[in-house]
Amino acid sequence: MLAAAAAGDAEAMARLFEAYRGLLVRAAHLSKVRTVAEDAMGVAAVEFLQAVRSYDAARGVNFAAYAKSAVYAGVHQFFRRELRHWQHEFVPFDGDEDAPSVWDLVADERDAMGIWELSEDVQRAFALLSERERQAVGLTFLLGLTQKRAAELLSVRPQTLNDARKRAVRKLREYFDAEGYGCRRCLA
Numbered sequence: 771m772l773a774a775a776a777a778g779d780a781e782a783m784a785r786l787f788e789a790y791r792g793l794l795v796r797a798a799h800l801s802k803v804r805t806v807a808e809d810a811m812g813v814a815a816v817e818f819l820q821a822v823r824s825y826d827a828a829r830g831v832n833f834a835a836y837a838k839s840a841v842y843a844g845v846h847q848f849f850r851r852e853l854r855h856w857q858h859e860f861v862p863f864d865g866d867e868d869a870p871s872v873w874d875l876v877a878d879e880r881d882a883m884g885i886w887e888l889s890e891d892v893q894r895a896f897a898l899l900s901e902r903e904r905q906a907v908g909l910t911f912l913l914g915l916t917q918k919r920a921a922e923l924l925s926v927r928p929q930t931l932n933d934a935r936k937r938a939v940r941k942l943r944e945y946f947d948a949e950g951y952g953c954r955r956c957l958a
Contacts, residue, residue: 772833775822786822787815793838794818797845806852810845817844895945903938906931 774782909920
């Protein structure tokens with residue numbers, strides 16, 4: 771049946787697709803790609819078709835293992851491409867002049883509750899941070915979001931967010947040490 775499908779027999783190909791449907795569905799519905807499962811199913815089907823056409827029994831490899839490897843690799847590549855696309859397509863709080871920055875959202879919320887008041891020193895210290903560093907500090911320290919959730923909101927990897935937080939803490943520590951506040955403990 772495999773040889774007939776590879777040769778172009780539509781009925782043999784349909785039977786192969788039906789026999790390996792579970793593999794395609796599992797690959798398309800990996801936890802990472804649930805939001806694009808329909809597209810991933812198409813990618814899985816194309817990869818399976820290419821696996822059928824390129825399979826060489828003389829190499830001694832089981833077809834099921836060969837097909838699974840090809841399908842999962844194709845779906846994984848598809849997901850990586852989509853992820854890169856999403857990261858470039860949407861970055862919250864950037865590029866929209868009407869949207870407030872994360873810092874403005876945090877400050878406004880705290881001011882409305884009568885809790886938050888920025889001193890001039892804190893404003894100067896935060897002015898030293900990049901926008902990404904201010905976002906990382908605002909979302910994780912001030913709003914109390916987890917690094918994972920904050921990274922999702924900013925469309926970056928958690929490690930990228932963590933690096934921005936570390937840079938921000940280092941800059942704040944250096945600023946307050948230089949100003950003579952001795953805040954080493956409060957920024958630990």
